[in-house]
Amino acid sequence: MTLKELEIGKTAVVSSVGGEGALRQHFLDMGLIPGAEVTLVKYAPMGDPMELQIHGYELTLRLDDAGQIGIGKPYIREKREEKPHGKHPGPHPGLGEGGKYHVKADEHPLPEGECLSFALAGNQNCGKTTLFNQLTGANQHVGNFPGVTVDRKDGIIRDHAGTLVTDLPGIYSMSPYSSEELVTRQFLMEDRPKGIINIVDATNIERNLYLTMQLMELDVPMVLALNMMDEVRDNGGAILVNEMERMLGIPVIPISAARNEGIAELVDHALHVARYQERPGRTDFCDSGDHGGALHRCLHGIMHLIEDHAVRAGIPVRFAASKLVEGDGLIRESLHLSKNEDEMVEHIILQMEEERGLDRSAAMADMRFAFIRKVCEETVIKPRESREHVRSQRMDRILTGKYTALPAFVAIMGAVFWLTFNVIGAWLSNALEMVIGWLTQLADQALASAGVNEVLHSLVIDGIFNGVGSVLSFLPVIVTLFFFLSLLEDSGYM
Structure with a gap:
């Protein structure tokens, strides 16, 4: 089945x-x-x-x-x-400058004046663009990543010259399934930013932390921004930030990008970990006691075997080992393993599959979700169902119901076209035609008074004003139609 x-x-x-x-x-x-x-x-x-x-x-x-x-x-x-959690959020910060988990021995300060470059990474629809706008304001440059049509946005953090934030495409994992995921991975591994700002949706944290774990394996200084914390609080939930920091080994900052809450603290932590190159406190998420430690032994065996190759290729050892287990061909090619080493890696993985009872890729995914489940059980106090979600479900019963969806769609699109072509768009078109007609009349009188040549007079009035004006009269209708379509798209209906 x-x-x-x-x-x-x-x-x-x-x-x-x-x-x-x-x-x-x-x-x-x-x-x-x-x-x-x-x-x-x-x-x-x-x-x-x-x-x-x-x-x-x-x-x-x-x-x-x-x-x-x-x-x-x-x-x-x-x-x-839901079992009572029995814990309550404590004071924050916990990690980073001024925090109780801050370890001075981990510091490796960058030279003075070196640009602090950041990658802003996260899942789709987690508020990444909103956070990017809060961080950079109007100091943005929009372009494309080399060789692809994926948008690239760069910006300088407000009031912090010598910084650069790159807004990466929204992705769900570091596996090269889509062009966005491939672009993100290439940027992180080849451009090598000084730090990563990983934004996650605090209302959907189980899904978002999967990417977080893969980013941590890159061993790049990193901060975790828990976005939409205002929604979690308003619905009676909470996240034990200090406890999550302890389990992940990176600074975790609760924010609300839409309300501009926690942004200053996020910037302070990001600048600190990048300037002093404080790398994640852990990149190893496998448990030596899980299913006999099969995956743990497999990963650590491969790490010892390929360490020299990974260093030469500039690939973090843990990330390289994880991707070899998953069967990532691009990483395997980059490591330039000998035939004997390649066969040894394959034998180690086959032995793990036999002991674990799962194939290699499934074992890796299961390990990550098991760790996420453990983190959420220890740190997340589930909120009650929000009023917005209840209202959305009620609307969905009508708008996406089995028998009501198509009639609702016809009614909505009919209303959009009626408003566009008979009410708002038509009124704006008529108003624009009146303005163009008035300007045409003024220009006609001015040219006649100046005694302009008839050919030039006809070119200006008949060619420019009447010709271009007739085309411009359609513009309000088009703008109105796209306005309504954008509303439907932003609402999630389309």
Whole structure:
């Protein structure tokens, strides 16, 4: 049985993950790993895609992709009561300058005057662009990454000359599945920024921390910005920031980019870790006691074997070992392993697969999600369901319901076109035509009074004013239409 056949409201355990290469790795990075519980929430109005709940977050998957995910026997999942946490948020900061976890011995200060470059990385829709605007203001430059059509935005942190922040594309993992992920990885490994600002959505932290763990493996000075903390607080939730810092080994700063809360503290921490090159306190997330320590021994064995190659290639050893286990061909080529070393790596991985009972990529994904689950259990106090989410679900029942979605879509688009062509757009077009007509009349009188040649007079009045004016009269209609379409897109409806 496949995930495609699961009924709404039913839960099943993932038994196998199909697909090949980058596509299969993409499934695993999304959390579709053997042993994970997945619940079907609903289908889109046309029956594709489907909305799932897995690892505590919502995931959208196309039916063709769902057909490649094997599942066990479906069942009705019982609601589980959240256990009282028994802990309360303490004073902050914990890590970084002035914090109790700050270790002076880890400092390796950069030379005075060296530019502090930062990579701003995070998942899509986590508030990254809002934070970038708060950090840089109007000091931005928009361009493209070399060789691709992916936008690149650079900016200087406000009131901090000698800094540069690059807004990287929103991605979910460091596996090269899309051009955005490839661009991000190339930038981090080749341009080598002095620090990373990793922004995560605090309301969806289980999904966001997967990328955080991979960024930490790069061993680059890094701060974690918990965005949308205002929403978490307003709905009765909390995150034990100091405890999370202790478990991750990097500064964690609660912020609200939309409200400009915590930005100054974030900048202070980012500048400090970059200037003094304070690297993450941990890059190793495998547990020597987990499933007999099979993956732990595998990773550390490969790290010892490839360490000299990784140093020569300028690739962090832990990151290189993780990617070799996942079967990343680009990293394997960059390391230039000998035939014997290549075979030894493969033997180590095969032994791990036999002991672990999972294939290499699934074992790595399972290890990361197990660590995330442990962090969230220790540090996250779940908020109650927000009023906004309740309201959104009520609207979704109508706007995306099985029988009401298409009539609602026809009604909404009909209203958009009626307002565009008969009300707002038509009124603006008429107003613009009146203005153009008035300007044409003034120009006609001025040219006639000046005794301008008839040919030139006709060119200006008939060619420029009447010709261009007739085209401009359509502009208000087009602007109005795109305005309504952008509203529908920003609201998440389209």
